[in-house]
Amino acid sequence: MSFPETRMRRLRRSDSLRALVRETSLDPGDLIYPLFICPGEGVRKAVGSMPGVFNVSVDEAVREAEEAAGLGIGGLLLFGLPESKDEHGTGAYDDEGIVQQGLRALRRSSAAKTLVLIADVCLCEYTSHGHCGMIVETKDGWEVENDTSLDLLGRTAASLARAGADIVAPSDMMDGRVAAIRAELPETPIIAYSAKYASSFYGPFRDAAGSAPAFGDRRGYQMDPGNVREALRECELDVAEGADVLMVKPALPYLDVIRAVRDRFDLPLAAYSVSGEYAMLKAAATAGDLDERAAALESLTAIRRAGADVVVTYWAKEMSAWL
Ligand SMILES: [Zn+2]
Numbered sequence: 001m002s003f004p005e006t007r008m009r010r011l012r013r014s015d016s017l018r019a020l021v022r023e024t025s026l027d028p029g030d031l032i033y034p035l036f037i038c039p040g041e042g043v044r045k046a047v048g049s050m051p052g053v054f055n056v057s058v059d060e061a062v063r064e065a066e067e068a069a070g071l072g073i074g075g076l077l078l079f080g081l082p083e084s085k086d087e088h089g090t091g092a093y094d095d096e097g098i099v100q101q102g103l104r105a106l107r108r109s110s111a112a113k114t115l116v117l118i119a120d121v122c123l124c125e126y127t128s129h130g131h132c133g134m135i136v137e138t139k140d141g142w143e144v145e146n147d148t149s150l151d152l153l154g155r156t157a158a159s160l161a162r163a164g165a166d167i168v169a170p171s172d173m174m175d176g177r178v179a180a181i182r183a184e185l186p187e188t189p190i191i192a193y194s195a196k197y198a199s200s201f202y203g204p205f206r207d208a209a210g211s212a213p214a215f216g217d218r219r220g221y222q223m224d225p226g227n228v229r230e231a232l233r234e235c236e237l238d239v240a241e242g243a244d245v246l247m248v249k250p251a252l253p254y255l256d257v258i259r260a261v262r263d264r265f266d267l268p269l270a271a272y273s274v275s276g277e278y279a280m281l282k283a284a285a286t287a288g289d290l291d292e293r294a295a296a297l298e299s300l301t302a303i304r305r306a307g308a309d310v311v312v313t314y315w316a317k318e319m320s321a322w323l
Pocket residue numbers: 122123124125131132171172
């Protein structure tokens with residue numbers, strides 16, 4: 001049957017009709033809120049490039065968590081800003097490290113009853129050079145060494161799990177890191193940043209996490225933006241190594257990758273809507289060029305429509321209040 005019998009506009013007549021037949025929903029429980037934990041007490045330091053995002057001390061992190069739990073948000077993704085950094089990133093796997101302290105405090109709070117506590121596993125926030133693995137000198141200059149980094153990533157994940165992480169999420173893009181972590185932690189769920197691209201959209205995050213590399217870039221370990229088949233190979237390897245959830249990062253410029261992973265794998269799929277995606281809309285909204293709430297809702301819905309089950313987003317709190 002075609003027009004005039006078929007009229008697609010019939011189901012678009014009212015809010016309630018549109019809601020009834022909407023194919024993709026957004027629920028606070030599907031959202032993960034990133035949190036940047038820093039030393040001190042009562043600290044709540046605004047991140048210049050990301051309006052509404054703060055570096056928070058452990059006590060403030062607990063308050064954030066309680067608020068997030070009250071809004072029905074699914075989980076927190078924890079990053080750390082250590083007091084000091086060194087060549088080997090020891091702050092990452094120190095049981096007294098900043099995220100470990102945060103995890104123990106969060107574990108004791110009422111928020112932990114409903115929030116899933118996810119700990120980012122990487123070295124770049126803790127290394128003086130800002131790379132995600134160990135640096136070795138080569139005849140051409142330097143290289144991020146894969147296999148020695150694995151040992152430290154495994155130790156980091158084990159330390160974070162001991163401190164109370166429900167899930168560990170390796171974001172370093174070293175080969176074999178999921179297997180290295182799985183060997184340490186047979187029982188802990190792993191969200192693998194399987195398809196993490198070397199993206200310019202991470203710029204504002206590096207401001208938030210203080211993790212910009214001191215030299216070079218991350219293209220020797222993160223993925224080339226032109227590739228999607230390679231993303232599927234990365235996912236396949238992570239599944240074989242024992243990942244429980246796959247992740248694509250960034251989200252909005254990589255909706256085709258999210259869809260391709262969704263179609264190929266049955267594991268739960270996460271997408272990280274990164275700092276640049278957030279900062280772009282914030283800037284346009286601040287300039288009065290678009291409606292932030294509508295644009296954020298549309299962006300996150302698109303990420304879910306592409307196939308992501310859960311979305312890591314800096315809008316998690318605002319969005320949950322809007323929903
Ligand atoms: Zn890193």
